[in-house]
Structures are given as C-alpha cells and as structure tokens.
Amino acid sequence: MTVLHLADEGEAADLAAFLSRLLHYDRGAAVRLQAAGTALAVFGRPPSFEVLAIRAARLAKPYENGLDVTLDVTVSAGELLESVDESAATAVVPGAVTGPPWAGVLPPRGGWRAVPGLPAPDALRAMVGAGVAEFRSRTQELAAEQRTRAELDRVGREIWSRTVGDTQLPVRAVHAAQSLGFLRATRELALLSSGAWLRLRTPYGSIAVRRAGLGTLDVSVR
Structure with a gap:
C-alpha cells in the first residue's frame, strides 16, 4: 500500500x-x-x-x-x-x-513563457458570468422541438470557444478554472505557453489547453 x-x-x-x-x-x-x-x-x-x-x-x-x-x-x-x-x-x-x-498526453514540463494580454481576474469572472447568462438566454428562447442535445452543444461550443481578449485562450478554460475553484479571490494569475499548449496558472491550480490549429505538436507522451 x-x-x-x-x-x-x-x-x-x-x-x-x-x-x-x-x-x-x-x-x-x-x-x-x-x-x-x-x-x-x-x-x-x-x-x-x-x-x-x-x-x-x-x-x-x-x-x-x-x-x-x-x-x-x-x-x-x-x-x-x-x-x-x-x-x-x-x-x-x-x-x-x-x-x-x-492521460497519455500531458503538457511539457518546461519551456513555458509568459503570454501578454490576460485580463484582470475580475474581468475573467465577469466573462464567465456573461457566457453562462448568454447560454441560458439563448437556449430558453429555443422552441421545445429545437432544444436537442446537439443544438445545446452547438450553442455552448460557440460561446465557450471564443477567445479571451487578444490571447488564444478559449473562454472554456476560464470557465473550467472557475468551476474547479481555481479562480478564488486572487490576482496572481498568469497565462503561459509552451509549444502547442497554453496554460492558465493560478495559486490553486492550472488549466492547460492545446491551441487551435497546432495539432499535436510539442506534446509530452509519457
């Protein structure tokens, strides 16, 4: 044991x-x-x-x-x-x-560098709140026969695939950070990149995502 x-x-x-x-x-x-x-x-x-x-x-x-x-x-x-x-x-x-x-494909251990353009934490939290409100509003407006899982997924994908500010970080990464308790009252946030990966780092945890269009370049299989 x-x-x-x-x-x-x-x-x-x-x-x-x-x-x-x-x-x-x-x-x-x-x-x-x-x-x-x-x-x-x-x-x-x-x-x-x-x-x-x-x-x-x-x-x-x-x-x-x-x-x-x-x-x-x-x-x-x-x-x-x-x-x-x-x-x-x-x-x-x-x-x-x-x-x-x-589980077989993780972000690289090193080579991370800071990426500019990440909004302040309050703005990030507001962005997530606005996305949740928009999703709720748009899906409630759908007729009953249109409210299918495929349509709900399409609306959600459109909202959460938008990027944060001038960065390539998708809003879904910020949504995940908030939902997992990583965006608690803190101003110590950083956006980092290494190869095909972007990482939103907070004192409570990180969210990593591969950037669109870069495929599987520079991933660590271990």
Missing part, C-alpha cells in the same frame, strides 16, 4: 475538494498522479470543458516507495478521494486503472 503524506491538513482538504469537483462532472473520472521529491501533481480532464486541469500539492517528505523515488500512475478519482484523510494529511494511492487517452 502506497501512502502519500501531504504537507498539512490544508493540502489534503484542497486535494479532496479538487477530486470532488472532478467527480461532479464525471462520476467515473480518472486522474493521473505524478510525484517526485516533495511535489505531487494531479491531472484530470472534466469532460464538459475539454481542458486538462492540474492541481499541485506539497508532500511532507520526499516521495519514496521502496526503491521507487518517483510515482506515475493513473487511478480512479473516486477511490483516491475515499482514501484522503484530512486530519492525518494522508492519501492512499489506489490500484492503477487503464488510463483514458488524455
């Missing part, structure tokens, strides 16, 4: 909250765990947003499990959540599962 010793109760609570939010969108969600030294990265993909969500956590001591000094495994998000003990600041790594396709 592999036990992760998180830095404190707060790290354990934040990890549990992140897993709970992922499971809200996909009850069968899987997450990929990578740990090295005192850093743990948890990758998930909420299907509603078509983005990769990344939650980092601090470990109380450098990771080791016998001779293994790194961890890289895809597991059930639900089983991992059930194992989190917030008072003890621990989590038990469940058995590995067959990972979904996204």
Whole structure:
C-alpha cells in the first residue's frame, strides 16, 4: 500500500475538494498522479470543458516507495478521494486503472513563457458570468422541438470557444478554472505557453489547453 503524506491538513482538504469537483462532472473520472521529491501533481480532464486541469500539492517528505523515488500512475478519482484523510494529511494511492487517452498526453514540463494580454481576474469572472447568462438566454428562447442535445452543444461550443481578449485562450478554460475553484479571490494569475499548449496558472491550480490549429505538436507522451 502506497501512502502519500501531504504537507498539512490544508493540502489534503484542497486535494479532496479538487477530486470532488472532478467527480461532479464525471462520476467515473480518472486522474493521473505524478510525484517526485516533495511535489505531487494531479491531472484530470472534466469532460464538459475539454481542458486538462492540474492541481499541485506539497508532500511532507520526499516521495519514496521502496526503491521507487518517483510515482506515475493513473487511478480512479473516486477511490483516491475515499482514501484522503484530512486530519492525518494522508492519501492512499489506489490500484492503477487503464488510463483514458488524455492521460497519455500531458503538457511539457518546461519551456513555458509568459503570454501578454490576460485580463484582470475580475474581468475573467465577469466573462464567465456573461457566457453562462448568454447560454441560458439563448437556449430558453429555443422552441421545445429545437432544444436537442446537439443544438445545446452547438450553442455552448460557440460561446465557450471564443477567445479571451487578444490571447488564444478559449473562454472554456476560464470557465473550467472557475468551476474547479481555481479562480478564488486572487490576482496572481498568469497565462503561459509552451509549444502547442497554453496554460492558465493560478495559486490553486492550472488549466492547460492545446491551441487551435497546432495539432499535436510539442506534446509530452509519457
């Protein structure tokens, strides 16, 4: 049994909250765990947003499990959540599962550079609110026979595929960040790029997305 010793109760609570939010969108969600030294990265993909969500956590001591000094495994998000003990600041790594396709393709580890043009956090939150209101208004105006899943998806795709300001970041990435609790009261936001990837970084987690038109260039398969 592999036990992760998180830095404190707060790290354990934040990890549990992140897993709970992922499971809200996909009850069968899987997450990929990578740990090295005192850093743990948890990758998930909420299907509603078509983005990769990344939650980092601090470990109380450098990771080791016998001779293994790194961890890289895809597991059930639900089983991992059930194992989190917030008072003890621990989590038990469940058995590995067959990972979904996204779990084999992660953003690069390095080469990130700042991208200008990201609006202020308040403006980003307002943008998400406006998108939600527009979606609600447009779908409510549809006649009953037109309110099909395909039409709702089309309207949603049109709204959330718009880009943020002068950047190439789709609004759905900001929507995902807010829905997963990454856009809490903070002004420490950054937009970064590396190869085909864009990453919205906050103190609570990151949202990564591949830029349109760049295909699968510069992805890390590992």
